[in-house]
Amino acid sequence: MNGTTKRRGLGILALAVAGTLAVAMAAAAQMPGPPMAGRGGPFLRALRGGLAAVGVTDDQKAKITAILEAKKDAAKTLGAKARTDGQALKALVSAATPDPTAVGSAFLTLKGDRDAAKAMRQDVLTQVKAVLTAEQAGKLDGYLAALKQMGRARMGRS
Numbered sequence: 001m002n003g004t005t006k007r008r009g010l011g012i013l014a015l016a017v018a019g020t021l022a023v024a025m026a027a028a029a030q031m032p033g034p035p036m037a038g039r040g041g042p043f044l045r046a047l048r049g050g051l052a053a054v055g056v057t058d059d060q061k062a063k064i065t066a067i068l069e070a071k072k073d074a075a076k077t078l079g080a081k082a083r084t085d086g087q088a089l090k091a092l093v094s095a096a097t098p099d100p101t102a103v104g105s106a107f108l109t110l111k112g113d114r115d116a117a118k119a120m121r122q123d124v125l126t127q128v129k130a131v132l133t134a135e136q137a138g139k140l141d142g143y144l145a146a147l148k149q150m151g152r153a154r155m156g157r158s
Helices: 003-028 042-054 058-094 100-131 134-154
Strands: none
Touching: 042 058, 042 100, 042 134, 058 100, 100 134
C-alpha cells in the first residue's frame, strides 16, 4: 500500500467515524417535552421505555418533564454544534490533500461534542433517578442495563 492509498483509507475511516458521531449526537441531543410521548433519540426512547416499565406517578412525570424541558435548548444547541463540527470534519477530510493536523483537531472537537452529550445524558439520568423511589431507580437501572447488553449482543460485542 503506498502513501496515497493509506491517506485515502485513513480519510475514509475518519469520515465514517465523523459521520457516525454526528448522526449519533444529533439523535441523542433531541430532547422532546413529555417523557412519555414524542420521538427523540435513542437515549430518550430508552428512558421513556424504562420509565414506563417502572410505573411513574403523574407527579413524577411532571417533574421528569420539567427536567427534560430544562435541558432541551442546551441539547438542541449541542446537537447543532455537533452537526456543524461533523460537516467541518467532512470538508477537511474531503480535501484533495487533507491536512492531518486540521483533521485531527476537527476530530477531537467532534469527540468533545460527543463527550459533552454523554455528560448531559448522565446528568439527565441522575436528575430523573432522584425523582424516583429507590425501587423504581433500581428497576430503571436494570432496564437500561438490559437494553445496553442487548445492543452489544446485537452488534456481536458480548
